Amino acid sequence: MEADYFWTVYDLDISEEERSRFHGIKVGFLLDEGFVLKNKPKTAFVLGKNSTGKYLTSDIAELGSVIIAGGDGSPLYGDDKSGRYNFTESIVAEYLVETMPNDDRLILIGNRIDWFNYKELPAPYVTVIDEPTEALQVLNKLLCSELVDRRMRFEDTWDEDQNPIRSIGAYNRLMKERGEKELPYILVVINNLEELIKKNREETEEVICRLADLGKTVGVCLVVCTRTVSVEVLTDWMKRSIPAKIVFRLKNEEESVAVLGISGAETLNGKGDMLFSSGKENSILHLQAALLGSDSMDEIIRFYTEKKLDWRASAVETKEKG
Numbered sequence: 001m002e003a004d005y006f007w008t009v010y011d012l013d014i015s016e017e018e019r020s021r022f023h024g025i026k027v028g029f030l031l032d033e034g035f036v037l038k039n040k041p042k043t044a045f046v047l048g049k050n051s052t053g054k055y056l057t058s059d060i061a062e063l064g065s066v067i068i069a070g071g072d073g074s075p076l077y078g079d080d081k082s083g084r085y086n087f088t089e090s091i092v093a094e095y096l097v098e099t100m101p102n103d104d105r106l107i108l109i110g111n112r113i114d115w116f117n118y119k120e121l122p123a124p125y126v127t128v129i130d131e132p133t134e135a136l137q138v139l140n141k142l143l144c145s146e147l148v149d150r151r152m153r154f155e156d157t158w159d160e161d162q163n164p165i166r167s168i169g170a171y172n173r174l175m176k177e178r179g180e181k182e183l184p185y186i187l188v189v190i191n192n193l194e195e196l197i198k199k200n201r202e203e204t205e206e207v208i209c210r211l212a213d214l215g216k217t218v219g220v221c222l223v224v225c226t227r228t229v230s231v232e233v234l235t236d237w238m239k240r241s242i243p244a245k246i247v248f249r250l251k252n253e254e255e256s257v258a259v260l261g262i263s264g265a266e267t268l269n270g271k272g273d274m275l276f277s278s279g280k281e282n283s284i285l286h287l288q289a290a291l292l293g294s295d296s297m298d299e300i301i302r303f304y305t306e307k308k309l310d311w312r313a314s315a316v317e318t319k320e321k322g
Contacts, residue, residue: 042098043059043061043187044057044058044060045091047246047289048272048290060221061216061221063216063278065212066222067224067244068224068245069226069247069259070248070274071084071248071251082249082268083270083271083274084227086291087248087274087290096126105185105187106189107188108129109130110191110192111191115128117297132196132200136203139211143210143214150168150219151214151218154166183219185219185220186221187221188222190224190225191225193208194228201232208224213241231258243280244278244279245259245275245279247265247276248272249270260277264284273286273288274286
């Protein structure tokens with residue numbers, strides 16, 4: 001049975017007519033055949049294409065946290081918007097396909113519309129939170145309970161050479177060697193940071209920055225999305241704590257400088273045109289983002305909830321039958 005969903009990856013220099021007939025790349029081919037993510041960790045995701053047509057990837061576990069900034073809008077329906085939300089959904093979809101139905105967890109925070117369909121996915125794998133007060137409670141619980149528990153596990157664990165364990169990667173490798181249970185990754189995706197800031201600016205800033213500072217080593221990863229890049233929302237503390245940035249089209253040069261430290265994001269074309277900075281190097285990459293249409297995401301959710309199948313297994317089954 002063929003998995004009826006796909007990725008959309010746009011070429012850099014194509015006409016509007018060609019954009020409207022976007023070329024689909026099957027999820028099974030992209031992930032299981034290793035078209036882009038071959039020999040990559042399960043937390044890897046596709047950034048997009050560069051000007052030479054090369055696909056580039058990143059790893060949310062390696063980044064630890066990332067800010068995604070830019071306007072809303074779907075490039076799949078002909079409007080001239082940035083593509084930020086579609087790109088965020090592509091990260092979510094890749095994480096789901098790679099990790100479910102393992103113990104790895106996904107926490108989605110936004111308004112009642114942002115992640116509505118994701119509520120159909122089973123808990124505890126996926127948790128959808130649409131109330132700012134509840135969202136802050138969950139983030140604080142991660143910080144004060146989950147992170148502390150994981151760090152204590154590391155402190156109580158030594159490898160065979162009596163070296164202390166300092167990261168989730170080292171811990172899970174050791175657990176795998178011993179035949180014991182590995183620690184799951186937890187990916188937290190905050191859509192529209194503005195809403196949490198409006199509820200409680202100081203608490204939101206502190207919990208996000210502390211999670212960003214402490215979460216990477218213990219496997220708690222953070223994606224923070226925002227339309228607004230003013231210092232009242234995207235604070236200086238946040239930008240220091242989360243050095244990795246993915247930026248779609250912004251309104252003006254001042255906004256671009258505020259996020260990236262340079263101008264340029266105001267000249268992006270929209271529809272997935274983006275700039276990426278890992279925060280570890282001085283270079284900033286200009287890419288065409290990997291985008292996922294809302295219809296495709298609906299199909300992924302429906303495929304899993306109705307069929308009760310492991311998506312990766314179904315993709316392998318499709319490959320074998322093909």
